[in-house]
Amino acid sequence: MPKKRPAVESFEELDDAPERPSKSQLKREMHELQALGETLIAMRPAERARFPLSDDMLAAIDETSRIRSHEGRRRHMQYVGKLVRKEDLEAIQAVFDAIEAEKNQRDHAFHRLEKWRDRLIDEGDPAVDAFMAEHPTADRQVIRQLVRNARKEREQEKPPASARKLFKHLRETLVL
Numbered sequence: 149m150p151k152k153r154p155a156v157e158s159f160e161e162l163d164d165a166p167e168r169p170s171k172s173q174l175k176r177e178m179h180e181l182q183a184l185g186e187t188l189i190a191m192r193p194a195e196r197a198r199f200p201l202s203d204d205m206l207a208a209i210d211e212t213s214r215i216r217s218h219e220g221r222r223r224h225m226q227y228v229g230k231l232v233r234k235e236d237l238e239a240i241q242a243v244f245d246a247i248e249a250e251k252n253q254r255d256h257a258f259h260r261l262e263k264w265r266d267r268l269i270d271e272g273d274p275a276v277d278a279f280m281a282e283h284p285t286a287d288r289q290v291i292r293q294l295v296r297n298a299r300k301e302r303e304q305e306k307p308p309a310s311a312r313k314l315f316k317h318l319r320e321t322l323v324l
Contacts, residue, residue, distance in 0.1 A: 182229030184240070185209075189228070198247070200239045205231045261322070265315045269298045286321045 169177075188196060188205075189212050196209070208228050215221045268275045272295060280288055294317060297310035 178229055181232040182225055185228035185232045186225060188232075195247075199243050200236055202231075202235060205235060257322075258319075261315060261318050264318060265311060268295050268314065269302065269311060272299070283321065287317075290317060 188199065188201070189209050201209075205228075208224070208231055212221070212224060212228070215224050264275075264279060268279060268291065273292070276288065276292055276295060279291065280286060291314070294310050294314040298308065298314055301308055301310050
């Protein structure tokens with residue numbers, strides 16, 4: 149006896165039916181959650197404390213360090229991926245975004261310091277005066293000495309030890 153198929157009046161009804169995600173899509177999503185769990189496990193405890201994680205998730209993360217077997221670790225990572233599904237992913241993403249913003253801000257500050265260092269070495273005393281106008285608490289004498297030494301090293305084609313010291317001094321002066 150032939151199978152009876154449901155009567156479909158038009159193909160438009162098929163298009164309106166909600167599509168389930170494919171098995172491949174579900175697998176990709178599970179792998180992404182598992183990768184998120186691996187990222188959380190790789191973090192230092194101080195960094196991980198910023199995330200809103202459940203007690204079960206924290207216990208699973210702590211358990212990971214005790215697992216030595218490759219297959220056991222693989223299965224445990226799948227379990228961690230399962231636990232991640234129950235977490236507040238939007239809050240976790242917000243913390244990741246905040247960390248990324250802090251990193252970008254820190255990188256921007258370091259680039260500004262590098263520009264100041266290069267300007268100080270290239271221009272000399274006029275740049276030192278401009279730097280001191282912006283940062284009056286800086287030690288002018290130390291900066292001028294480091295700039296002179298860096299310029300001398302550059303002229304003699306020596307390694308930039310004084311330029312590094314100047315950068316370090318600027319970073320400590322501006323507390324970055």
